[in-house]
Amino acid sequence: MLRYILSRLQSLVLSLIVASIVIFATVEVVPGDPASFMLGMNAQADTIAALREQLGLDVPVWQRYLHWATGLLGGDFGTSYTYRTPISEMIAERLWISLPLAIYALTLSTLIAFPAGILAATRRGSATDVGVMGLTQLGVAIPNFWFAMLMVLVFAINLRWFSAGGFPGWDNPLLAIKALTLPAIALALPQASILARVMRSALLDTLSEDYVRTARAKGLTRRQTLWRHALRNALIPVLTIIGLQFSFLMAGAIIIENVFFLPGLGRLVFQAISQRDLIVVESVVMLLVFAVILVNFAVDIAYAIVDPRLRGTR
Amino acid sequence: MSLLSISNLNLSIGKKPILRNVSLSVAAGEIVGIIGESGSGKSMTAYCVTQLLPEGLTATGDIRFNGQDILATSEAGMCAIRGAEISMVFQEPMTALNPVHTIGQQVAETILIHEPQTSRSEALERARDALNRVELPANRFPLSRYPHEMSGGQRQRVVIAMAIALRPKLLIADEPTTALDVTTQAEILTLLTRLVREDGMGLMIITHDLAVVADMADHIHIMQKGQVVENGPADRLFQTMQHPYSKALLAASSHVPEREQPQGEAPLLEVRHVVRDYPLPRSALFTKPESFRAVDDVSFTIRKGESLGLVGESGCGKSTLTRAILGLEEIQDGEILLSGEPVFTGKKPNRAVRRKMQVVFQDPYGSFNPRHRVDRLITEPFHLLDSAPSDREDRIAEALRSVGLTPDDAFKYPHEFSGGQRQRIAIARALIIKPELIILDEAVSALDVSIRAQILDLLAELSESHGLTYLFISHDLSVVRSITDRVLVMQHGKIVEQGETQSVFDNPTDIYTQTLIAAAPRLPEDLRNF
Numbered sequence: 001m002l003r004y005i006l007s008r009l010q011s012l013v014l015s016l017i018v019a020s021i022v023i024f025a026t027v028e029v030v031p032g033d034p035a036s037f038m039l040g041m042n043a044q045a046d047t048i049a050a051l052r053e054q055l056g057l058d059v060p061v062w063q064r065y066l067h068w069a070t071g072l073l074g075g076d077f078g079t080s081y082t083y084r085t086p087i088s089e090m091i092a093e094r095l096w097i098s099l100p101l102a103i104y105a106l107t108l109s110t111l112i113a114f115p116a117g118i119l120a121a122t123r124r125g126s127a128t129d130v131g132v133m134g135l136t137q138l139g140v141a142i143p144n145f146w147f148a149m150l151m152v153l154v155f156a157i158n159l160r161w162f163s164a165g166g167f168p169g170w171d172n173p174l175l176a177i178k179a180l181t182l183p184a185i186a187l188a189l190p191q192a193s194i195l196a197r198v199m200r201s202a203l204l205d206t207l208s209e210d211y212v213r214t215a216r217a218k219g220l221t222r223r224q225t226l227w228r229h230a231l232r233n234a235l236i237p238v239l240t241i242i243g244l245q246f247s248f249l250m251a252g253a254i255i256i257e258n259v260f261f262l263p264g265l266g267r268l269v270f271q272a273i274s275q276r277d278l279i280v281v282e283s284v285v286m287l288l289v290f291a292v293i294l295v296n297f298a299v300d301i302a303y304a305i306v307d308p309r310l311r312g313t314r
Numbered sequence: 315m316s317l318l319s320i321s322n323l324n325l326s327i328g329k330k331p332i333l334r335n336v337s338l339s340v341a342a343g344e345i346v347g348i349i350g351e352s353g354s355g356k357s358m359t360a361y362c363v364t365q366l367l368p369e370g371l372t373a374t375g376d377i378r379f380n381g382q383d384i385l386a387t388s389e390a391g392m393c394a395i396r397g398a399e400i401s402m403v404f405q406e407p408m409t410a411l412n413p414v415h416t417i418g419q420q421v422a423e424t425i426l427i428h429e430p431q432t433s434r435s436e437a438l439e440r441a442r443d444a445l446n447r448v449e450l451p452a453n454r455f456p457l458s459r460y461p462h463e464m465s466g467g468q469r470q471r472v473v474i475a476m477a478i479a480l481r482p483k484l485l486i487a488d489e490p491t492t493a494l495d496v497t498t499q500a501e502i503l504t505l506l507t508r509l510v511r512e513d514g515m516g517l518m519i520i521t522h523d524l525a526v527v528a529d530m531a532d533h534i535h536i537m538q539k540g541q542v543v544e545n546g547p548a549d550r551l552f553q554t555m556q557h558p559y560s561k562a563l564l565a566a567s568s569h570v571p572e573r574e575q576p577q578g579e580a581p582l583l584e585v586r587h588v589v590r591d592y593p594l595p596r597s598a599l600f601t602k603p604e605s606f607r608a609v610d611d612v613s614f615t616i617r618k619g620e621s622l623g624l625v626g627e628s629g630c631g632k633s634t635l636t637r638a639i640l641g642l643e644e645i646q647d648g649e650i651l652l653s654g655e656p657v658f659t660g661k662k663p664n665r666a667v668r669r670k671m672q673v674v675f676q677d678p679y680g681s682f683n684p685r686h687r688v689d690r691l692i693t694e695p696f697h698l699l700d701s702a703p704s705d706r707e708d709r710i711a712e713a714l715r716s717v718g719l720t721p722d723d724a725f726k727y728p729h730e731f732s733g734g735q736r737q738r739i740a741i742a743r744a745l746i747i748k749p750e751l752i753i754l755d756e757a758v759s760a761l762d763v764s765i766r767a768q769i770l771d772l773l774a775e776l777s778e779s780h781g782l783t784y785l786f787i788s789h790d791l792s793v794v795r796s797i798t799d800r801v802l803v804m805q806h807g808k809i810v811e812q813g814e815t816q817s818v819f820d821n822p823t824d825i826y827t828q829t830l831i832a833a834a835p836r837l838p839e840d841l842r843n844f
Binding site: 166209210211213214216217218219220221224228229232249306307308309 | 364366389390393394395396397398401404409410412413414415416424427428460461462472476477485678733
């Protein structure tokens with residue numbers, strides 16, 4: 001098991017190095033000079049040159065990469081071209097919304113998907129199964145921003161249970177969680193639908209396995225067979241989807257953040273791109289890549305916990 | 315009074331009858347063999363006894379176990395019986411165990427389910443006893459082992475340990491050794507017999523192979539199309555059997571096709587000092603991968619018109635060798651020549667040589683694309699020719715006719731044929747470009763005995779009419795014995811013995827060959843010429 005974790009860690013570090021090079025290079029080749037953008041259309045050439053020097057844009061590419069990469073290691077993302085503030089502070093502030101929102105949405109999605117998927121699989125072909133599958137079909141089809149607006153209309157404007165948007169900060173955790181509830185539901189709905197469908201089909205696959213028949217022949221009831229033998233084996237594809245969904249929720253919440261006026265990471269990237277704040281874009285993308293790689297690492301470890309065959313031979 | 319008595323058992327799926335008036339009984343300490351070909355209803359009979367039928371099916375009739383009416387017992391009542399009073403062992407040891415639980419947990423589970431007051435440690439202790447009884451000693455097979463760390467035969471022992479942990483009165487074994495090698499099969503059968511004798515348990519053993527139960531069962535039932543057509547005590551049944559089906563079954567099991575002795579000494583395939591290494595997965599990212607030698611310095615020759623057998627147990631390198639001969643993979647040392655030309659030149663298979671040989675695999679259904687029609691399937695080898703032949707239709711018709719099908723079959727899809735017919739299509743596909751050598755890789759292993767006999771006859775006929783040479787790869791010694799002139803015995807990647815088939819089988823010199831031949835199940839000697 002330890003060797004498995006070490007080998008996973010090894011590939012984690014390698015992926016990070018490769019990703020940082022690719023991200024840096026991609027942003028480099030994108031047209032648009034931050035210095036001339038910041039100074040506007042009528043800037044003098046020597047002013048632009050001075051600013052480029054000040055921003056550190058005049059040194060060779062590889063030097064800038066090394067500078068940026070070593071900074072990342074120490075948690076220093078550099079300074080935003082536009083706002084002249086340390087990027088790490090900007091990101092930290094946004095992360096305090098995006099990360100809890102992603103975790104909140106994923107928790108909701110899992111809590112909905114597991115029972116729904118299990119119920120549908122165990123009563124295959126019944127009215128319950130048809131109903132659950134119909135609902136998940138709807139959940140996948142409905143655009144989540146439309147559903148978000150609908151919820152704002154019903155719960156914020158008509159019923160006044162929640163505020164329509166904005167974020168009060170974490171001073172009062174209860175209020176903060178309340179403010180994240182509608183966005184989390186909007187994000188969780190399509191994810192839960194997908195996850196429930198994956199859960200159902202994975203469980204149906206494992207329920208037809210030979211070892212399930214063996215368990216029944218041992219005297220286990222249907223229910224015992226499901227909980228003790230089928231479920232854990234069905235978790236592998238489900239874990240894969242959960243991992244993908246978490247990464248998506250971290251980075252992909254931008255539309256929902258806009259609907260609810262949440263100052264999250266998605267909006268930060270959006271603004272930075274439109275202002276050619278390349279170093280912010282690079283940093284946030286790098287952070288997201290890091291999150292994705294970290295989540296994949298966690299999923300790999302979870303696989304090994306679930307399935308002894310992946311732990312390697314002893 | 316018998317332990318289990320089944321009388322007038324009927325079962326149907328929709329309007330199609332699966333079981334018709336099946337009656338049989340098993341007494342304590344008795345071994346009852348149920349024999350039949352696929353679809354004869356033998357497994358369904360077992361599922362009726364444990365009430366593990368596919369959902370929606372209900373059997374009618376009477377099943378008494380220890381006086382209890384099984385068909386009237388509730389699901390909860392059946393759960394109490396299954397695993398404690400009646401246990402089952404199935405065909406697929408590789409998949410019958412849950413891959414995510416240790417063997418200790420799985421054996422202990424049987425005990426904990428039925429005796430919930432047992433403590434976990436006590437259950438594990440008793441699981442240890444059960445594993446010892448099936449000859450999986452603690453030093454080599456601790457309770458913490460996972461199924462994937464064990465071989466097929468060892469896993470089947472774990473399944474048996476689970477089944478006998480509570481000393482049930484009746485054990486049902488459904489094709490328990492079909493997926494295993496001959497030596498492992500012999501060991502498992504001996505084990506089952508021993509457990510029956512020790513515990514005085516009744517054993518119902520279901521198999522398609524007459525030879526498996528011939529010298530082990532006390533009583534034999536032969537089933538066909540959902541009916542028991544013949545039954546009697548095992549020691550007399552073979553002499554007294556009356557029903558035409560049982561006679562046909564027996565004849566097919568020991569069928570030897572008529573063949574002419576091959577003429578000529580010209581070598582067709584020459585395999586010289588072939589070595590095939592496989593790289594193993596890297597143990598760490600930057601280490602050099604180690605390799606595994608699957609074929610180790612193998613040399614042999616097949617003469618024109620000859621039929622050569624290659625036998626060995628799973629993992630011995632048979633399939634790797636086949637792939638090398640077909641030129642599908644590069645070999646690391648040695649050479650393979652067909653009519654004097656190498657099969658593999660310059661990093662790719664030699665097309666001119668490849669078109670002189672074809673292969674027929676074990677599972678015809680798996681080797682056909684289900685969305686293609688037969689005409690397209692059997693003309694696949696045309697891609698080995700430089701240009702498509704102009705007489706395509708004629709050649710399709712001829713190939714189908716020569717394997718006993720009709721030219722009209724060209725327009726059907728593979729699912730419209732039975733297993734035996736599909737294997738004929740596979741042979742037609744091999745014949746269509748008129749090869750000189752056909753490699754038959756377990757080509758008849760998945761077939762029922764009566765179909766197998768027909769296919770073996772067909773192969774013998776084709777060998778004469780088309781001047782074919784066969785390399786016949788199989789783990790089934792009786793088949794190899796009946797259709798080959800010479801035989802090679804392979805173990806751990808090496809040829810350990812080769813010679814005339816008859817003399818190798820009668821006087822094996824190598825210890826491994828001796829073990830292999832001794833382990834092969836055999837019908838009583840006086841029936842060989844039935």
